[in-house]
Amino acid sequence: MTYDAQVAERLEAEFAEIQARYPQPRSALLPMLHLVQSVDGYVSPDGIELCAMSLGLTPAEVSAVATFYTQFRRTPGGTYNLGVCTTALCAIMGGDAIFERLAQYLGIGDGGTTPDGLFTLERVECNAACDYAPVVMANWEFFDCQTPTSATALVDGLRAGQDVAPTRGPVRLRTFTEVARTLAGFDDGLAGEGPSAGAPSLAGRDVARDQGWQAPAADQRGRKGAR
C-alpha cells in the first residue's frame, strides 16, 4: 500500500464512521468506495486493499463489487465527469448530437479523458430527468435542456475556471472528488442551494393553479376526478 500514514488513518476513521450507519458493516462498502474515489479520483488498488482490510474481505471480493457499478471508475479520470444521456428519449431529443459535438470538441471518445485531466466524457443511461431532455450530468449534477452549443459552453466555462451552476443543484459545480465525498454521506452543506424544482417539475402544478383544480378536501365524499 502506498497511502501515506495520515491518509490511511483518516480513511480508516471515516470508514468506521460510515459503518456505524448500518447494522452490519459490509453495508458500508459502496459509500466506502465513493470515499476512495474522493481521495484518488478512482477506485484505486490501494483503496480496494484498505476497504478489504477494514471489512475483513479479500481484495477480490471488493473488486467484484466495485466493478459492478458504473459510477466507480477503474482508472483515473477527469476533474469533471461529463455524462451525456443517450438512452432512447434523450438520444433522440438531441443527446446523440450533444455527445458527438462534445467528443469532437474535447477530442476524446466514450470513456476518454482529456490530456489535461480536466474532462472525462461518457455516455450515460437514463438519469431520471426525462422531462428536461436532453440532459447532461456533470459530476452527477443536472444540466437540463441542453444543446450542443450549451454543452460546449459548459466546457468552455470550466476550462476558464469560471463558476458554473447546474440547472438544479448548488450554485457552483463541485469537482468529481468533492462530489464523491458527498456521495459517501459526508455533508457538504450545499442542500440549501439551488431551486426547489425546475419548470417541467412544476408544469402540472401550474395547470392546476390556473384552472383552480385541487385534490378533494379531506371531508369530501364526492367522486371528484373519478371515472
Next chain:
Amino acid sequence: MSELTPVLTARWGMPDSWRLETYRRDGGYQALAKALTMEPSALVDEIKASGLRGRGGAGFPAGMKWSFLPKPDGGPRYLVVNADESEPGTCKDVPLMMADPHLLVEGIAITAYAIGCDHAFVYLRGEVVHAYRRLMGAVEEAKAAGLLGQDILGSGWGLELTVHAGAGAYICGEETALLESLEGKRGQPRLKPPFPAVAGLYARPTVVNNVETIASVPGIVARGVEWFTAMGTERSKGHGIFSLSGHVTRPGQYEAPFGITLRELLTMAGGIRAGHELKFWTPGGSSTPLFTAEHLDVPLDYEQVAAAGSMLGTRAIQIFDDTTCVVRATARWMEFYAHESCGKCTPCREGTMWLWGTVLAIQEGRGKPEDLDILADIPASIVGKAFCPLGDGAPSALTSSMRYFRSEYEDHIHLGGCPFDPAASILLEEVAL
C-alpha cells in the same frame, strides 16, 4: 374530464420547499402525530382499505405487502425505500426528493411505526447528488426536531433513518438486487421465495416500497381513506404522478387521479410538438409495450392499460412524434437492457445482447430479412425464463414496435439504411452564440 389533483406535488416550487419549517407550516408531520396515537395494526388496515398500490411499477397493494411480515419475534424488521429511480422515462421520485424530502421522511416514519421497524433505509441511486443532499438535510432537520431518533414526539418509539447512495446500476431497482446492494454486494437479484417480507435485508423481515408509495402514506393517514378512494378508478385508487417527456409542448410532472387518459394529459401539456403528430408512446417506461395514437383514450390505470396490451408501470409517458424512427428508439432501448443486464442468468445476459445487436444492424442498414425472424424468436427465450423482471421487460419495446411498425423494420432492410433524418427529431433549437 379528469382534473389534476396535486397532493405529492403540492409544495413543489415553494420557497425553501425542502425545509422542515416550510413543511410544518403546511401541516407536515401532523399525520405522524396522529399515527403514533394509533395501533400499528390499525394503520396497516387503513392503508389496506385505501387500496394504495405500489407506485414503483408493479402495482402490488402496499397494505397487503406490509401485512405479509411474520409476527414480531423480537428481532429487527426493516423498511427500505426504493429510490433507485432508473426505468427509462421515469422522473417523478427525484423531483419529489429534491422539492419535498420531508414528505418522504414522514411517510417513512409512519410506515416504520406501522410495521414495527426501528431502522429504515432509503436506497437512492447515486447519480443524483443534489437529491441526496436534500434527503440528508431533511433527516438531520427531522432528528434535531425529535421527529426521528429516540422517543419520537414523546411516543417512546424511536426510528433511525439511513440514506444510502448507490453507485449506478439499473438492476438495483429490482427489490432483491437492491437488498443485495444495500448489503454491500454486487446488485444481483435473489431467488424468490423467500420474499423480502420473510427474509429481506440481513435475512430479516423487510418491506421494500417505492418513494411515491411511501410519500402517499401521510396524506391517507391525515385525510382519510375516503378522501383517497374518492380519486381514481375501481381498482386503481388515488392520485399518482404522470411524467410526460419527449415531443410534447410542456413536458413535466402532472399529478392526477388514476384513470386519466393521455388525450386529457396532452391537452393540459399543450399537445404534441407544434406541427407534428403523435407516433408512439410508452405508458410506463421502456419496459412496457408501446402504445400509439389509437390508445389516446385508454384510461391510465393498471387494469385498463393491461387490457389494451401494455402495462401502467411507473406512468413514465415518453412521447415520440412522426419524425422519430421507431427502429432507432428500439435499438437504443435494447442497448440499455444489454448494458444493464446484471449477467446472473443466461436468457437475459445473452438474449439482450442478441436483441441489441440485431436491431442495431437493421437500424444501421446491415440487416437481412431473416433478422426479423430472429427478432420474433428471441423474446420467447427471455420472457418468463429470465431470473427477474429486467429480462421479462427487456423485449417489450421491440415486440410492440414490430407489431405496430413492422414495415419500418422492413424498409430499413430493403433500403440498406435509415429513412429518417435524426435532426428532425431534435427537441431544442440550437442557439447561435
